[in-house]
Amino acid sequence: MIAGIIGATGYAGAELARLLSGHPEIKKLALSSVSYEGEQIEDIYPGFLGRVSGSLLKAEDVISSSDVVFSALPHAVGEKYAAACMEKGIHYIDLSADFRFGSDEDVYSAWYGKMYQFPKLHEKSIYGLVELNRQKIKEAALQGPLIIGNPGCYPTGAALGAFPALAKGLYGGGTVIIDSVTGASGGGREPSRTFHYSECADSVLPYKVASHRHSPEIARTLAQMTVMSGGSKPSMQVIFTPRLAPLNRGISSAIYIPLSYAWRVTQDNEKPMNAAMPPSKEIEEKTLEIRRLYADFYKNDKFIRVLPAGICAATNRVRHSNFCDISVHIDLSGSLLIITTAIDNMIKGAAGQAIQNMNIIFGFDEEMGLKTIPMLF
């Protein structure tokens, strides 16, 4: 099978090329690049020498020669390639935000500054968070060529951490806060002052606080999760804060979820726990209970690891893998669930998740080509 990558020289595209080169079902890659058309991918990424090779074509030529197409273009420029793939009858997996909002064109256009060019395509597109939409993707793939809106990196780490709480009635309403710390590879390959080594090394920088465009994607996904699990659409307020830290890969998210009345830990007489004191036995036990609930919820999701008690979700334990690690905590007063998650933003947060989608669509083993083992160092 030939896999095409449109926009193969950006970081997400190159990571796709790297991972797909080791995928047993992919015999060949077709790569495109506007900036480097006619050059070889291994001249742009000399690390690929002897392992990944290929001329950089036009996007149209990638589509015509491929059996599945991944698009790793910037936002708002690739819809026409989705249309071309549908016309040809092949699946299109888009790593940009263009197909993540379905029929919510108003939200998309408010944040990305552009109306839909092919509104019909968005109606049929599926949000490619496999752990949420696996069944839907499987079934739709039997009907014809799909458009997958591959989730954003932050929304992936946030939604996977919140899903069981939302689905199982732990969430008690009120504000859900997601505070994420990310590495620099998320900023892409183009040099800029923010990602200039001397400016971002040895520093932590909050940015786009309360105004990052992954906010509506996160809110939309959390709401969908609740509805899909049988809840009514919640009037959920979601707050998202990103910070840039000096690492290459990885997103660490802390997710604060108010517990429903039934799940709160209380002292006698319904009083909350004394938050001035160290974690009580009750809190420790409830934490273990929720941990088990999380583990059970994800028992068939091979890329989710609900960590043993006492182990926090560090990004270097998922680096270079498609895993999302999750650890479960309850605050000292017993009323808030604190979930921390870790993903490799370039793999589970981008290229790996896209391949996971491809595996589902084609009926391959979901882990195929994605069984890399995390590199601690």
Add this chain to the structure above:
Amino acid sequence: MIAGIIGATGYAGAELARLLSGHPEIKKLALSSVSYEGEQIEDIYPGFLGRVSGSLLKAEDVISSSDVVFSALPHAVGEKYAAACMEKGIHYIDLSADFRFGSDEDVYSAWYGKMYQFPKLHEKSIYGLVELNRQKIKEAALQGPLIIGNPGCYPTGAALGAFPALAKGLYGGGTVIIDSVTGASGGGREPSRTFHYSECADSVLPYKVASHRHSPEIARTLAQMTVMSGGSKPSMQVIFTPRLAPLNRGISSAIYIPLSYAWRVTQDNEKPMNAAMPPSKEIEEKTLEIRRLYADFYKNDKFIRVLPAGICAATNRVRHSNFCDISVHIDLSGSLLIITTAIDNMIKGAAGQAIQNMNIIFGFDEEMGLKTIPMLF
């Protein structure tokens, strides 16, 4: 004037030595170390060669030869030195947690595992967050020798970000969440696996989530701030999550404070703003208003910089300084205040703040010895 440092070879002690060596009123240092008694500080820290020099003495000899004593010992071992200083009649500034809890011995002992040895001393000790207790420290210093409990690094960045909101009625009750990302120097000088380069480089690690012993200090300080500003003691729930990121110095804190009814941003008919949409003009204007309120609140605090709109509080902009940078945001729904702060954990979060306390006590210019300019890179 001779300044003594007990525990001078740990990171906080050495940073004190570094900064005090440039303080115009300090003519000499007296240094102690249990581990390196009899050696020279510049043999332990060769970077000091030609700049800071001194034999490492016994703690008792430091006290007997000093006019003011800083203690940079681990928690729960230094109370007797405070007692000795009081007996001698000299001020004692303690960088450990031992004197941060005043008469709340139950809270201290629950978290630090030790009862007070000299309970009377704690009654008279003052929590050395200058921006909160400047006047109290000044006045008490006129009465006799003081014991200052120098604040913890996390509590400093958290409390300074929340203070104006608490003091000016912006806080509307409910849970205050503090999510802090810290550099490795806070872990001190002793090697351990957590701070082993290969284990913490290129990674973000949440740790002691909902169980860090700075939690009660933060909660206590926020409550005091509210009371001191004329509010009634709030039933405030405070949640604190620390994460370790690969940088040397710096703490970036995000502080989530529910806004009081009066300060919320609403659409017509009192409806909250539509959080699915980008920041509204109303939110931007209210953010500027709160920013001005913050700037006004701190107008006499030389080490607090409320940043211009559009500039986030990055740790490399305060590195190597005693500044606490603050930036102000409101979430998309208009109902939560999001404050981000940045401090150098070794300076404003430890040694610098201790010297700021000394300056207040002795009536020196508060900035004396602390006018370093941040190093961007």
Add this chain to the structure above:
Amino acid sequence: MIAGIIGATGYAGAELARLLSGHPEIKKLALSSVSYEGEQIEDIYPGFLGRVSGSLLKAEDVISSSDVVFSALPHAVGEKYAAACMEKGIHYIDLSADFRFGSDEDVYSAWYGKMYQFPKLHEKSIYGLVELNRQKIKEAALQGPLIIGNPGCYPTGAALGAFPALAKGLYGGGTVIIDSVTGASGGGREPSRTFHYSECADSVLPYKVASHRHSPEIARTLAQMTVMSGGSKPSMQVIFTPRLAPLNRGISSAIYIPLSYAWRVTQDNEKPMNAAMPPSKEIEEKTLEIRRLYADFYKNDKFIRVLPAGICAATNRVRHSNFCDISVHIDLSGSLLIITTAIDNMIKGAAGQAIQNMNIIFGFDEEMGLKTIPMLF
């Protein structure tokens, strides 16, 4: 086939476990650890969860249940396991220095402080630099169980860079200088001040200058290379300087080799080039010629990449791979060859090279299990 790893919880051992878990011919691992006997490897390395699993046994039990044994123990403690493997009749690949010196016991003992315990074993051991000894290893493996002294990380990067120059008469005698910059993973898993994050981040530290015990290994290997290529044993003086830089993986080596008369670039009248001026056309042409010679020399070595002109050997282009990248330069005066090499010290410099040896020994494809693609970021 079952592979055993003695000392599986150190960094080299864990990296072996990680790589061997993806090796098509290895069906199972048997792991030992003195420190963690009875525990699970995935509890020590939580990143392994769901990918690598196994109880930590005694070394003896690893040997009895394995078809090939890797030893990743510290120096000078593992000879008896080599003896046990020989007795059992299975191959033993030792990542420590114990079997790198063959019959030069005096050199080994002078640097490692211990005499050989089983001198006979050293006579038959082979230095496992595959690019030098591939044929020898292949042939010996047909005769019976082997002991491989897997090369040190620095010697690997140094020797591979010098080999063609020594073998093809480019070396003109005189001092060969190797200046290597390494990442922190080479220091192993045990915490120490040198590798404490705050002490080694954001700094470059030369260490053991002119006294590192990889010096004699490098010198010995370069001499062997010359002899094996038909030269007489040179009176070669080799200088080796290591420096620690703040990265996880990677060794960058610069190798300075005086050119023989025939290979020098000269102006007319045999005068050396004017070194005050930018590189001349003659130097550029000769550089290309030597580059071609290098590429030709290594044309059958799949893990050596002689880089195109203009591309330097950066460690992030080999990270996570078994490649050794090489770039070729001539100094401005035309009389010295400057080779730079880059390896991943944990893979080509340790675990990967050990597996490469196993592949040769068992007649597997030399690249089997080692076709990972470098991660740029």
Add this chain to the structure above:
Amino acid sequence: MIAGIIGATGYAGAELARLLSGHPEIKKLALSSVSYEGEQIEDIYPGFLGRVSGSLLKAEDVISSSDVVFSALPHAVGEKYAAACMEKGIHYIDLSADFRFGSDEDVYSAWYGKMYQFPKLHEKSIYGLVELNRQKIKEAALQGPLIIGNPGCYPTGAALGAFPALAKGLYGGGTVIIDSVTGASGGGREPSRTFHYSECADSVLPYKVASHRHSPEIARTLAQMTVMSGGSKPSMQVIFTPRLAPLNRGISSAIYIPLSYAWRVTQDNEKPMNAAMPPSKEIEEKTLEIRRLYADFYKNDKFIRVLPAGICAATNRVRHSNFCDISVHIDLSGSLLIITTAIDNMIKGAAGQAIQNMNIIFGFDEEMGLKTIPMLF
């Protein structure tokens, strides 16, 4: 006194502004910037808020209002400002390469691609390596306004390490090799792929091997040192290799100097030491002797620290200071001197050294404004 900085918004210019703001004799700064004319320096560098402030002027206005002018412009654009300063009668300290080559216009133009615009100015300019030319600068300053060519960062670390060996007859002829590892701040403020965080973090990259334009400056300076010390101009071949490592500030240089016959360490019968063996007692003793010679040579140079035996020159021990640390080694064969040096490339390698020149010129204490204490972490 008013100090002017032309090109104040680049890294070197901003570092000058930072350091000069703390200089007791500088009452005011006048700053220029082409890119940001009319803006405030603290808007470009928000870290300066409350400490360094100033409108960015035209270069001409800086000159007209200053008593001394520093130029931190790129190469080959600032000669006219030197001319203007001479006309006005004020000193001009140039941090670019423009005035480092004196009358060697051919060398300068070959490497920097431009002929001199005002050749006369170059005749009177002085190379501002204070440890070499202190007396010359002092005397010339009495005669009238000076032009100082402030040394490059690499040449500073290289030349200071070699000076005593050249001056005292330790150098025995032959090739001197300088291998330097630098941090990213040397690349300046403009974003580029080389200094893009994801491309340079966690990696070591050799670049411009045998073709960096600091090569001729280093060679020229080493030759001058030899001549000034009474030697005849040596036919010295100098090789320089730079490598980029992931740190902010700092240059670590290893300098390989063949020892003269008189200084070599030999066994009986004039045979070189056995380089296969660990350092001999003779080598250790000779190393100490040379160390003493170095310490004595620099005994009046306050910014040079010849480190005690056993301590290597790490860049974090000079970070944020004007120190050049030096450690002394001899190779195992006893025939080569290996010097390692460490400087902060932005201070001793740029802004600090420029201020040191100003101090000399104006007769201030040479350490004035430069007594910062290195920051270990």
